[in-house]
Amino acid sequence: MEHLPGHPGSNDPRESPGRLGPATDASPPVAAHGSRARQREETRERIFETALREFREVGLSAARIERIAKKAGVARGTFYFHFPTKEDVMLELARRINARIVRRMARIVAEEPGLRAFLLRLNEVLIDEHARIGEAGLHAELISLYIRRPYDLSDPLHNVPTLNDELGRFLNGIIQRGELKLRLPVDQLSVVILSSLFGVLARMRLGEEMRTTCNSLVELLVLGLEAEA
Incomplete structure (x- = not known):
């Protein structure tokens, strides 16, 4: 018996019951969707990099969205589609830096150091x-941003693992191993440690003095925690 395309007994691989038309007809829209998504991502990245260059050259406050859009080869509305404000470009930079630090911290935590x-x-x-x-x-611009507009963790874009989360995971690990006893809640201690280190980073110039000061701060924190234990 000869089977018609789409019939349950058909050997025609192009069609199957319930499919509206040949399978090949459905493929181009999927490919087109993927192409559009890649194009949007490429456009977003081009705007991001162009904006950062503009911020480096003239500073965040003096940067103009019209100029950024023109240099990126997009309409002004396209800039706003990807980044509602100039600060959102810097928040994206902060998110990427945060994610990179968290990945590096996670590798250290996995080694279970003291x-x-x-x-x-x-x-x-x-x-x-x-x-x-x-x-x-961009250091001054980023520090200024942290002061003016901290992460909004209710925003899905910024709801990523934080340094505080990873530090808390480490502290819980050494507590469970019996290497540390705390009266202070772990999440509060994480904030104290990171705020102390970032305070030095924000106020001092890069160089050996900064490294020495940060290392001294670490020793002070360790002595205090060991005394509490």
């Missing part, structure tokens, strides 16, 4: 990332 070793290595990671921001000429 408290002093972990904090000294965390210090090196923060100084390294701080140096990268400084080389890009």
Whole structure:
């Protein structure tokens, strides 16, 4: 018996019951959708990089969205589609930096170092990332942003694992291993440690003095925590 295309007994691989038309007809829209998504991502990245260059050249406050859009080869409305404000470009930079530090911290946590070793290595990671921001000429702008507009963790774009989360995971680990006893809640201690280190990074110039000061701060924190235990 000869089967018609689409009939349950058909051997025609192009069609099957319930499919509206040949399978090949459905493929182009999927490919087109993927192409549009890639194009949007490429446009967003081009705007992002162009805006950062503009911020480096003239500063965040003096940067003009019209100029950024023109240099990126997009309409002004396209800029707003991807970034509602100039500060949102910097928030995206902060999100990427945060994600990079968290990944580096996670690798250190996995090695289960002691408290002093972990904090000294965390210090090196923060100084390294701080140096990268400084080389890009965006350190002052980013610090200013942190002061004016901290992360809104209710925003899905920024609801990513934070440094505080990763530090808390480490502290809980050494507590469970019996290496540390605390009266202070872990989440509060994480905030104290990171605020202390970032305070030094925000106020001092890059160099050996900064590293020495941060290392001294780590020693002070460790002594205080060991005394509490």
